[in-house]
Amino acid sequence: MKPILDLHMHSNNSLDGDYGIETLVDLCDKAGLKYVSLADHNSVAGVQEMMRVGKSKGITVIPAIEIDCAYNDTNLHILGYNIDIEDPRFNQLGVDLLNQERDGSKERIRLVEALGIYVNHDKIEELQIDGIVTGEMIAEAAFDEPENEGLEILKPFMPGGALADNPYVNFYWEYCAQGKPAYIPIEMPTLDSIISLIHETGGTAVFAHPGHNIKDDPQLLNEIMTSGLDGIEAYSSYHSNEQIKFYEDYALEHNKLITCGSDFHGKIKPAIELGKIIFPEDYFNKVVDRLVK
Secondary structure, three states: OOOOEEEEEOOOOOOOOOOOHHHHHHHHHHOOOOEEEEOOEOOOOOHHHHHHHHHHOOOEEOOEEEEEEEEOOEEEEEEEEOOOOOOHHHHHHHHHHHHHHHHHHHHHHHHHHOOOOOOOHHHHHHHOEOOEOOHHHHHHOOOOOHHHOOOHHHHHHOOOOOOOOOHHHHHHHHHHOOOOOOOOOOOOOEHHHHHHHHHHOOOEEEEOOHHHHOOOOHHHHHHHHOOOOOEEEEEEOOOOHHHHHHHHHHHHHOOOEEEEEOOEOOOOOOOOOOOOOOOOHHHHHHHHHHHOO
């Protein structure tokens, strides 16, 4: 069916999102989207405005959030739909995590520089937000610097390279994500506690882009899903056709909701566009029946 649904996007209420709410809604409107969710990282600060502006454009906005959490030693992202956005615990999650990010920002820069990459600290000062420096910001402050010209470690992110489609976020995943050389450990809430919080506030808990976090590990997937999750974001910008089928088959076998999300951010993921994922009509109807109030 024609893409009219996207349940995973970010505004500038996320550190790595580019657009304010009105601009984001305009982009959704131009893409032909009719059902959307603003799922900012650990924050519901923009949801009410998104609902108001979306309504003016004839777009139904389903309240949402994307929460960082951990299952054993694996970092995950969980989407909460139709949560109570007035519950202060949701925004407090973001405060707690951002405080840790702020404390670790200087060490993250130091670890990247220890790899032999020059980082322009003047650019970092321009890009930082309230003392927080992300891996994507470090990439932006390094890629075009003459000191890094011809640097082998950065070639995959340059035009024509294997990771050049979304260079800033790909740099984060390659060097600053969990298990990578410039990773700064963050104490995250547990998966169980986040599922409980979402359910306590009347929400639906969905595993975001699982192929990115756990690849195609059937045992780990089953452990995570049987913790109480209601659905899987099987249709994701990050998933190959084979991964879509893998997660789709699991959801169908275990009676889980199948959802669709681009994870649109803007400049850090330029290859990701709104309204490009084809979502089967049968799943669309089930999502609308479950999530649209």
